[in-house]
Amino acid sequence: MNAQSMAQRAYAQSAGPTKTDRRAEYETIARATHELKAAAEKGATDFPRLAGALHRNNRLWTILAADVADRDNPLPKDLKARIVFLSQFTKRHSAQVLAKKATVVPLLEINTAILRGLRNGSAST
Template identity: 30%
Template sequence: MYQFSYAEVAQESGATARDRERQALGHAISLLERAEEAGPRSREAVEAIYVTRNLWSILVEDLANSDNALPDELRANLISIGLWIMKEAEAVRLGKSGSFQGMIEVTTMIRDGLAA
C-alpha cells in the first residue's frame, strides 16, 4: 500500500488542476486563432466566443470564491483580466470589434504562466 503525505497529495492536486486549466486555456486559444483567421462573423467566431466566455466565467467564479488559495491581489488581477476578456468577446459578438488578437495574447500569457 502506498502512503503519501497530505502535502504531496495537495501539491499533486494543485498541479493537476493547473494542468487542466492550462489545457482549457490552450483549447480556447486554438479556437480564438481559428476565429481570427475565419473572421468575426464566422461559425468559428461563434464557437470561440462561446467557449471563451464560458471558460472565463468559470475561472472568474472560482477566483471570486473565498476558498480559493491564491493571494487576494493575484485573484483580483485575474478576475479583472477575465472580465476584460469576456467584455472583448462580447464586443466581437456585437460587431463593435473585429479582432480576437488581444484575447489571444492575454489568454496565452495566462496559460503560459500556469506552466511555471
C-alpha cells in the same frame, strides 16, 4: 480481442499519470485559445464559428472568475482581483468582436500570457 485483454487495456489506460489541477487548467485554456485563433483565422467566412469560440472563451473566464471568488481558493488576493478583471474585460471585448468593432488579438494575448504563467509554474507535472 477477449474480455481479459480488453480489461487489461482499459486498466492500463486509467493507470497513467493523473493530471494536476494546473495541468488541466493549462489544457483547457490552450484548447480555448486554439479554437479562438482558428476561428479568427477564418474571419467573416465562418462568423458562427467565431461566435461559438468567443462564447466558450467567455464561459471559461466566467468559470475562472467564479473559482477565484471562492473563499477557499488559495491564490493571493491581488491575483484573484486580476483574474476577475480579465474575465470582465474578456466579456466586454468579446462583445466588441461580435459587433465587428475589434479583433480577437487582445483575447489571444491574454490567454497566451496565462498559459505562459501556468507553464512556468510547472503545468507539465
